[in-house]
Amino acid sequence: MLFLDTVTTRMKRVSTRWRILLLLGLTGTLGLFAGIGTYTFYYAEGLSYFSDDPRACVNCHVMREHFDGWLKSPHHAVATCNDCHTPTDFIGKYITKAENGYWHSKGFTLQDYHEPIMIRPSNSTVLQRNCVRCHQQFVSGINTHVGNRREMLDCVSCHRDVGHGPVR
Amino acid sequence: MNSRFSGRRGLAIWVYVAALAVVAIATFLILLLYQNIVTRKAEATQHVFRVVDVDDQTTDPALWGKNYPRQYDSYRRTVDLVRTKYGGSEAFQHLDRDPIWRRIFAGYAFAVDYREERGHAYMLTDQRETERVHKFTQPGACLQCHASSIPMYIEQGLKAGAPAGKENWEAQIQKGFEVVCAMPYSEAEKLVEHPVSCIDCHDADTMNLRVSRPAFLNGIRALARSDYPTPHLPSIERWRNEGRKDEYQPNTDANRQEMRSMVCAQCHNEYYFKGPGKLVTHPWDNGLRVEQMEAYYDNAGYKDWTHQETGAEVLKAQHPEFEMWSQGIHARSGVACADCHMPYQREGAIKVSNHHVRSPMLNVAAACQSCHRIPETELRARVELIQDRNRALLNRSQDAIMALLDGVIHAKQAGVPDDQLAKARALQRKAQWRIDYVYAENSMGFHASQEAARILAEAIDYARQGQVEAQSILPVGTAQPKAPTRTGQD
Numbered sequence: 001m002l003f004l005d006t007v008t009t010r011m012k013r014v015s016t017r018w019r020i021l022l023l024l025g026l027t028g029t030l031g032l033f034a035g036i037g038t039y040t041f042y043y044a045e046g047l048s049y050f051s052d053d054p055r056a057c058v059n060c061h062v063m064r065e066h067f068d069g070w071l072k073s074p075h076h077a078v079a080t081c082n083d084c085h086t087p088t089d090f091i092g093k094y095i096t097k098a099e100n101g102y103w104h105s106k107g108f109t110l111q112d113y114h115e116p117i118m119i120r121p122s123n124s125t126v127l128q129r130n131c132v133r134c135h136q137q138f139v140s141g142i143n144t145h146v147g148n149r150r151e152m153l154d155c156v157s158c159h160r161d162v163g164h165g166p167v168r
Numbered sequence: 169m170n171s172r173f174s175g176r177r178g179l180a181i182w183v184y185v186a187a188l189a190v191v192a193i194a195t196f197l198i199l200l201l202y203q204n205i206v207t208r209k210a211e212a213t214q215h216v217f218r219v220v221d222v223d224d225q226t227t228d229p230a231l232w233g234k235n236y237p238r239q240y241d242s243y244r245r246t247v248d249l250v251r252t253k254y255g256g257s258e259a260f261q262h263l264d265r266d267p268i269w270r271r272i273f274a275g276y277a278f279a280v281d282y283r284e285e286r287g288h289a290y291m292l293t294d295q296r297e298t299e300r301v302h303k304f305t306q307p308g309a310c311l312q313c314h315a316s317s318i319p320m321y322i323e324q325g326l327k328a329g330a331p332a333g334k335e336n337w338e339a340q341i342q343k344g345f346e347v348v349c350a351m352p353y354s355e356a357e358k359l360v361e362h363p364v365s366c367i368d369c370h371d372a373d374t375m376n377l378r379v380s381r382p383a384f385l386n387g388i389r390a391l392a393r394s395d396y397p398t399p400h401l402p403s404i405e406r407w408r409n410e411g412r413k414d415e416y417q418p419n420t421d422a423n424r425q426e427m428r429s430m431v432c433a434q435c436h437n438e439y440y441f442k443g444p445g446k447l448v449t450h451p452w453d454n455g456l457r458v459e460q461m462e463a464y465y466d467n468a469g470y471k472d473w474t475h476q477e478t479g480a481e482v483l484k485a486q487h488p489e490f491e492m493w494s495q496g497i498h499a500r501s502g503v504a505c506a507d508c509h510m511p512y513q514r515e516g517a518i519k520v521s522n523h524h525v526r527s528p529m530l531n532v533a534a535a536c537q538s539c540h541r542i543p544e545t546e547l548r549a550r551v552e553l554i555q556d557r558n559r560a561l562l563n564r565s566q567d568a569i570m571a572l573l574d575g576v577i578h579a580k581q582a583g584v585p586d587d588q589l590a591k592a593r594a595l596q597r598k599a600q601w602r603i604d605y606v607y608a609e610n611s612m613g614f615h616a617s618q619e620a621a622r623i624l625a626e627a628i629d630y631a632r633q634g635q636v637e638a639q640s641i642l643p644v645g646t647a648q649p650k651a652p653t654r655t656g657q658d
Contacts, residue, residue: 030191033194036195036199037194043206044202044205060208060517114533115513115534116534116537116538
């Protein structure tokens, strides 16, 4: 406290110069922080996650099999990861990306995720809506309660290999 | 002193200090994250770093472990001792759990000691310790699968005059195999040091999977030459379709997924010691089903021992996991041994197959859920349902065979001559072979549940036929044996 008292007393004396110095120091520190943060973001290929490129999904290698499977699957030519796994509207898409991005980063950094990885119910609903979005004409007659598992089966309960190819 | 002014000053300083601390902590965390990403990226680009040279003579797994630390780490965990509902890796005494087996094995080494096998790490120790080796004379043949034996075969083969050079690799192994099989166990065991090791499944240069056990190479070729359908081993069918040229070569003909079963099939199989040379031989000439192997033994006039109570010439089933798996739905669907017993696991950005080989029931998520996307509790319940049913059928079979044994003993005591006992004894051989086959197979029926049930149904039928036969040959006026007590729970 003695030290701080001295500082306070001194600040009274040289207040303007001191303030400028402090502000400079703080701005510098914040700038350093921003720089390190941005570089980490760049190094982690953070921007790629805003794209629709499927290669972004294998940055961390956990989804390697899913990516490889997709390359050989019937949907390879017509749909990428985001076509099935994110909503089409701008806000919904980026909320879904943000939410999954959070869980994926946390899981991969702390290595505390369930193996094998499994889709969560909210993502399952997104997926089902996207099946229907493209195949509406075929399924309009049976497509009744999307996302309600007691009322309607998901398409992938039976067509499980359309997206990622055969499972073994 | 202007307290209001200095109070504000003080507050401002604290705000600065706090801001500095927050930014410092945030920077610290970001750098931690950065370091984590660097590590993950490094893992993804390079996960094998050869620090020592290993070759076809390197049996010591610790040396390989320097190059492949992740695999070695899990390999070493096979020292664990865990019980599952019906098996596991703890050396419990089967003869105490199911005392009927003392009678089924009467007159044979297994009636003295029949302990559950422990993990891979113990395969050599367990064999050195079993009463079956201490109280009975065993041949060097046992070491084919209880030790990392290939370098020993190569060395002995070269000594016995096999041609040198890497291209004669198999000729050397086969020659050494003949030499060691005929040795006494006590002499041969001095030539080996390690239980199953890296070299037993992997090529040292490429780390590709490779089968090298001579008996398996001979057996799988005999199987390929037969007409037994092998939809689960497509390379054999391809070799047949392409005109059966030369010999079937698993190491070049089979695909990687087949190899992920064949390396295990080298030892987890049915075999016998053929002839005075005690050559380990698989009875696969007619096919892999229980009655096809039985026909092989019958044609060869082979018996493992003569039953002490009844005088029947009977067979001992070993551990026919490969044969039983071949009859099941998983094999038919292209699922290899390693898929369930050595499932892939992730360590950071690296995917390695778990070399801690063990019961999939101890690792349900990794073993089953890659294909079966349902909760672990449900998966476990399904497996236990299959195993409980199999156990119930086994209990019935044990009761049936006990009744047969009692019947034959009763007939002998009543003075029925040996030649009239032949039919009942033949039925005992059939029944006993089948029940032992399912009991010795390490999955409590799971590897092929319908097949196991079919085999046990036949076992019960043959045992009861034998019991009826033993009663029908009793001299007129002899009392029937009293009904045996039931041991099995329904």
